[in-house]
Amino acid sequence: MAMAGAEWKSLEECLEKHLPLPDLQEVKRVLYGKELRKLDLPREAFEAASREDFELQGYAFEAAEEQLRRPRIVHVGLVQNRTPLPADAPVAEQVSALHRRIKAITEVAAMCGVNIICFQEAWTMPFAFCTREKLPWTEFAESAEDGPTTRFCQKLAKNHDMVVVSPILERDSEHGDVLWNTAVVISNSGAVLGKTRKNHIPRVGDFNESTYYMEGNLGHPVFQTQFGRIAVNICYGRHHPLNWLMYSINGAEIIFNPSATIGALSESLWPIEARNAAIANHCFTCAINRVGTEHFPNEFTSGDGKKAHQDFGYFYGSSYVAAPDGSRTPGLSRSQDGLLVAKLNLNLCQQVNDVWNFKMTGRYEMYARELAEAVKPNYRPTIVKE
């Protein structure tokens, strides 16, 4: 089956080009829950985005007014980007170029009043795990606590009074120098609030990440920020409903899903999974994917009998935000760097919870009991036969 690259800009652009207005409105109602109000972002922000050659979009999710609680408004920023330098450029130069790119995008986010910004998975490097080679890719790993990227993000956070979620390749020197796929959460004060690790490591296609790091060992931490309680479900974790659930059980109101995924594998799943998680868990979810094709110096095979190749496939961007009522923003483009700003009213989480009651009707105790049995080596599935 044909798989579009950069030439197919987005589902939204395609629908808008081809559907008559009344049909378009109905299609948007079904695809996006409802049409969200566009945010009135500052003109200078659009000018800067255009100068820096990235897309800027902004949408608002509304909630009903309450008598006892004031609206709990937070602006989130989702960043998707290409790697500016080729993968065979010197490591330090690639990292610096990415720092410069992210600084420019974060400055525009600040103009738009963003309170919490999240970058894409392993944002300081090409997604080189397909290669199964160690050097030079392991040289991109850094300390989560005081590596150069964390120090860079601390400055961004403090300068812009913004919480920064920075997904990196971590080297943990306190524990045998091992690598992890980690997101560092930096408070708007500039302090490192903590870190969380990718719980599910893919073993699909060219996602050979298990060659580099193990499943995370930090559980499902939720970070209390000045702007709300946040969690980070890194990439492949989005296929695991219980992973989303555990962040929600720990109180997450916004779950970020920084990702790196390609069209041939997951593009039809992408619009469903984070949106479904927002619905199922009465929270907001923010799905972020990188953009473009990354070429590697050496050929690698995919273990499928096909010819060796030097790229992973096409990272299709399409980052979006979904709300607990099932509504969602349109996606950013499939082909361009971008910043998506979303204004959330966190009161919506409890409002939807009170209507749909998934937290109340969830049979967690029954699942816990049954799962505890099911994972035992001598378990026999409950199948009733004639």
Ligand SMILES: NC(=O)NCCC(=O)O
């Ligand atoms: N980065 C990552 O875990 N990708 C796996 C593929 C996918 O989840 O779509």
